[in-house]
Amino acid sequence: MxxxxxxxxxxxxxxxxxxxxxxxxxxxxxxxxxxxxxxxxxxxxxxxxxxxxxRDLPYKPEIAESVRRVIDGIEIDCENLVVLGIGGSALGNIALQTALNPYMYNLDPAQRTGPRPPRGEGVSPSRSTGILPVHPDGAQANRPRLFVFDNVDPVQLASFFDWIGDKLDKTLFNVISKSGRTSETAAQFMVVRRMLLDRL
Incomplete structure (x- = not known):
């Protein structure tokens, strides 16, 4: 380590x-x-x-590589990343968002633009820093907004879906539950799953 x-x-x-x-x-x-x-x-x-x-996940580069493969497999132009989870599953994401992104990140597209990391087989974060290399041709990428729904407030979730409207197909959902049995997260997931299935 x-x-x-x-x-x-x-x-x-x-x-x-x-x-x-x-x-x-x-x-x-x-x-x-x-x-x-x-x-x-x-x-x-x-x-x-x-x-x-x-506790050992940050020290396992194969985990980051498997996440990168999943990201590479996503063919949508992702505008929104939505995290469904409560407690630590939400707080970690909120803490990283607050610490690493500019304050107006979700509101200002200019703050969500940055170097596009290279894609494909064998591309992985640096073992010493965890940072992905920059694309060799200097290509820029628009990064998605990050929303973390850390409670089951139906008004909050409904207002989000009203806001994204027909952009549901440009939204990626990350459902996080350490136990896999968190009832609040499961309730959120069931709502989102039904909406996505209705779009098919």
Missing amino acids: SDSQVRLYYGNVLETKIGPEHGITDAQFDEMERETAPLIQWLNAERQAGRTAY
Whole structure:
């Protein structure tokens, strides 16, 4: 595993920086370490037993390659990517969208244009950075808007479908449920599935 590119700097909350009234002390860190050590051991044991395989996904390039093959197989000009899922299945996508895309990403087409990655057999992200190479001829691509429906609000979902109108065929749905039995996500999926089947 490579070193994380994300660093947590907490120096500005320490007692030595902001004083004893509000700053975290060495004694408090020691106490937190005693309390969290058993939890960390349990999590590591769960990982070694293979019960949290999702934690290793970022370090498996074959997963990214299989996703790339699926994307290459999509023949529609995708304008919208819709994630159906709740809890962590939604929050991860929302966090990535917020962290990596410009604030007006969904509203401004210029912010969704960028270098088109090359397609085809053998194209995969860099093993060290996870970033796909840029297309050799400098081609540009329009990236889809990202919508994450993290609850079963029928008004929210209905307003989205009213908004996309006849562009349902340019919308890709990604249904996410770790257990495969999340009732809220299943309800969303049944609505979307019926709409897609009605279009056939």
